[in-house]
Amino acid sequence: MASLSLGLNLARKRGSSWSGAVERRNLLTVCRFSVKTLLDRSCYETIDDSSPEFINFVSILEHILINRLKGQTTWFGYESPRSFWDYVRVSCRRVPHSCIHSIESMENIHSSRAKGRAWIRVVLMEKRLSEYISSALRDFKTTRRFYEDGAIMLGEEASLLADTLIGLNTIDFSFCLKGEGLDGTCPAVIDYTPYLKFTQSSDSISSDEEEMRTLGSSASESSTPDNMVATAAAIFTEQSSWVSKCKRLEQKYSAVLEQKGYLQELVCLREGQLSEAVSQNKELQQRLLDTHLAHTLEKEQLEYIVLELQDQLKSLHSLEQSADMSLSQTSLEPSHSLSLDAKPATNWPHRGKEESPSLRGLCGSLTSVTSYKSLASLKSSECLASPTTDMTSPGLTPPS
Missing domain, CATH: 1.20.5 (Single alpha-helices involved in coiled-coils or other helix-helix interfaces)
Known part of the structure; x- marks a missing residue:
């Protein structure tokens, strides 16, 4: 039973180490993909807090920086979770013209996670993210103090990460340090959808087939009479391999x-x-x-x-x-011309007043040549005809 428990513990350790290696490899691969998508997006669009490519990149970078990060031990012996800002604040203090002090003095940012996210945005706008990561990795003593064994920051992949982040220096970022992305309560969620491929490579097929062959061979070997007579240690080893x-x-x-x-x-x-x-x-x-x-x-x-x-x-x-x-x-009618001649003096004093349209027309007709001639002819005929008719008409006496 002791050997069986030992085999199970070894299987668990191997399984955990294998899953940790897969997690590290996946994070670094997805980080390279996210940097490439950011570079492609920056060719025709400005990168800001609303860009989904940037949100995904920040989530991936946070997962890389908190991979197997040690907790902070309190006076009572309890271990509380720690943010990557605590590591960055200590390991990047020797960077020339560092922005650590300015981020520490921000009034609207209080939690350590929010300060870490603000630091990522500031160094991206300064185009110095790779420089900060390289400086932190050179301080190996501090990195060893903050991270456990098997962390990305302690492996050889960390130098590849710093080289990958150099490509971001060609992008002009524009961020607001008062937005919702700096909220320390919001978790960092990675969207793997843009990087999924629904094809199975030949290597994975061959590995699965090999595993099935080994399982089949071990089963056939265990069914033979010779293996049934084998020692208990071999049986326990075989069982541990089956379990793994x-x-x-x-x-x-x-x-x-x-x-x-x-x-x-x-x-x-x-x-x-x-x-x-x-x-x-x-x-x-x-x-x-x-x-x-x-x-x-x-x-x-x-x-x-x-x-x-x-x-x-x-x-x-x-x-x-x-x-x-x-x-x-x-x-043009004679009666109107006579009526105007009969009362010529009553209209002259009122020239200063505004005349009506009918008076204007009558005055214009009097000034015309035809109306003047007709009026003169009428007056001459009246003056000539009245004495003769009065003198020659019978029964009429001239006035005294």
Whole structure:
């Protein structure tokens, strides 16, 4: 039983070390992919806090910096979780013109996680993230004090990480240090969807086949009579190997199930977003149609009003023309000219006052040559005809 428990412990250690190595390799691979997507996005768009590529990159970098980070031991012997800002603050103090002091003195940032996120944004805008990471890695004593064995910052992959981050110096970042991304309570979640590939390589197929062959061979060997007579140590060793192989298969199966569940949740989320977008599109189209109808009705009403105003203007012009014609005809009649000659003196004192249109027409007719001649002829005929008719008419006596 002791040998069996020892074998199980060894299997657990091997399984944990294998999963840790896979986690480190996956984080570094995804970090390279995220840097590449940031470089591609920066060619035609400004990178800020709202960019999904940047949010994913910051989450990956936080996971790398907190990989196997030691906790802080209190006076009572309890270990409390620690943020990567504690490590950066100590290990990057020798960087020339460091921004550590300015981030420490920020009033709107209090938690250590928020200060670490602010530090990432500041050094990205300064284009010095790789310089800070390299300086922290050179202080190996401090790095060893903050991280456990098997951490990314203690492995050979850390130098590759610093080389990968040099490419970010070509991007012009623009961040606001008062946004929601600096909230220390918000966890860093990595979105693996842009980096998933639904193809199985030949190496993984061959490794799975090899594992199945070894499982089959071990099963066949264990069924022979010679192995049944083997020692208990060999049996326990074989059992530990069986346990380790079953654990590996179980881990692969659980990883596939987790990916499947994640993709199903993502598909449901995208379907909900799509239905919401379709409903919003329908509402906007209906609003556009209603606005178009309202504008069409308003345009027709304005056109009708313009036509009515044009008709009224035409009627006013015709009335003015008819009034002018009637005034000109009345000015040519003799009775009007005589009435004006009979009272010439009453109108002269009132020239200073505003005259009516009929008086203007009558005055204009008196100044014309034809009206003057007709008036003179009438006066001459009256003056010549009255004495002869009075003297020659019988029965009439001349006045005394």
